[in-house]
Amino acid sequence: MKFLLALAFIGATVTALSATQARGQSGRPMPSDTTVYMIVQEPPAFVGGKEALFQFIQANSKYPVNSKKGPLVQLRLLIEKDGSVSEVKTIYTDVSEELTQEANRIGRTMPRWIPGSQDGRLLRAYAVVPIRFTNGK
Incomplete structure (x- = not known):
């Protein structure tokens, strides 16, 4: 007893x-886990892959874009555990301020991504997106 x-x-x-x-x-x-990872086993991915990402950028850009050559803007996106884009930051640019702002606008309008994961656990992780404009200077 x-x-x-x-x-x-x-x-x-x-x-x-x-x-x-x-x-x-x-x-x-x-508070929930607010850690952001730069490198994970399964990085965040745009739904449909790289070709679908380029098509999204092309369809939403006010200026002509190219997938292989041209002046470049690189965006760093923070992809949340639910796949939403919560932060857009320019990490490299060799284009005008106007095109840099356009790239950031496109980044902010992105739909949900497939979030990054480690050992099957969804994580907040960064994704880098290159956007190449046809004429950018």
């Missing part, structure tokens, strides 16, 4: 500690 009471006490203590850790010391819920 004492053994069962001790077991029940231990179980209740573990449950209470787990609840405290999940909620933090103040009793408020702890």
Whole structure:
């Protein structure tokens, strides 16, 4: 009987500690994981692959784009665990400010991606997207 009471006490203590850790010391819920990864086993991918990404860029750009040659803007996108794009940043450009702004606008209008993952766990991860304009200077 004492053994069962001790077991029940231990179980209740573990449950209470787990609840405290999940909620933090103040009793408020702890923030979700905000870590962003640069390198993951499965990097974020545009739904449909690279060709679909180029088609999206081409269809949404106000200026002519090229998939292989031309002045370049590289965007770094933060792809959330749900596939949404939450941050767009220019990391390289050799085009005018107007085209750099256009590339950023395209990045902000992107649909959901397939999020990056590590060991089957979805993660917040960066993706780099090159956009080449036909005439960019």
